[in-house]
Amino acid sequence: MRLPLRDTAAVAAGVLAPFAAALVLAPLRTSVTHTNLALLLVVVVVAVSASGNRFAGALAALSAAAWFDFFDTEPYQSFHIQDRADIETALLLLAVGLIVSQLAAHGRTMKRVAVTDATHLERLHATTRLARSGTSSSDDVVRQVRQELIEVLELRACRFEYGTLVGRPPRLEPDGTVQVDGWVWDLERQGWPEGETELRALVHGRYQGRFLLTPEPGSVPPSLEARLVAADLAAQAAEALDDDGVGARPMS
Structure with missing residues (x-):
């Protein structure tokens, strides 16, 4: 690396x-x-x-x-x-x-930690404000979370799939670990797994869709704190989708 x-x-x-x-x-x-x-x-x-x-x-x-x-x-x-x-x-x-x-x-x-913590907190607050504004749709929340994930995880790209579970790509878990075929992936030592990594949008145990993360080739893996923030952002998107009841429809 x-x-x-x-x-x-x-x-x-x-x-x-x-x-x-x-x-x-x-x-x-x-x-x-x-x-x-x-x-x-x-x-x-x-x-x-x-x-x-x-x-x-x-x-x-x-x-x-x-x-x-x-x-x-x-x-x-x-x-x-x-x-x-x-x-x-x-x-x-x-x-x-x-x-x-x-x-x-x-x-x-x-x-650096103090500045990073403040930035992460602002990301979560901004997404919460958008979701509760009453003038934004769940699609708007998903789009903002996609952009926030690209920034907080330093990704090359990020896309969202509504209500589908096709294949078994590596998965970023809510606790910040990465699972590959049921095993914990040593992200710090091995870097991101090949291909896309999924981050599921779950709320109250209900699956709303997933973000598919594409890291920059050879990039340094994000910190555990950044990964936990990413999981919280995905949960906010899931809550917005659940409130609208649109988690299973394709994104327009």
Whole structure:
């Protein structure tokens, strides 16, 4: 499975940014204390961690410690350190870099989770408002849910079948798991199954139809939270169809 472009760039920055910074700082090694040079490299580690992920941050900390040793400690252009104080500084650089990289990545993760939660909540509220507006048909609700599913699951396409159960495609369950031939599919490790995956629209145990999901080839699977939101959206569509009594007719 391919890494997202952002994560790939972050990993590359984790390797290259400390190297570039240490190279730029090398002319200052005789006029600036080694401790201050190490602190400047910590800033680079934090910058990578804040815009990347935990792995990129840890990689940046390791890279910073290595290039600090290579460029800023005697003997220069060597990964050998003679002075005990420089050894301690290099080890502290590594330890502090690892700690701050994880803290920065954690903060970025928490921010992303908060924004994602708010977005998911708004999707559910918007669909509820549409269903209860009194001016929209069940078809309107189904169309909106289709669009929301494409966005929340990052799909290439999504279509809806009214009241039919033809074939046995992979199925996204209400608990967020994916079933293939009665077995739980390891979505995180294996990615989406081949072909379309169905998400049934059920309300009070009554089947109203199903959404057929087509993921982008090679895409990263959505989080469990996103899949649970998708199941809730499908349930809202099912409730609208049940209220109208039109679950078994083809979509116009």
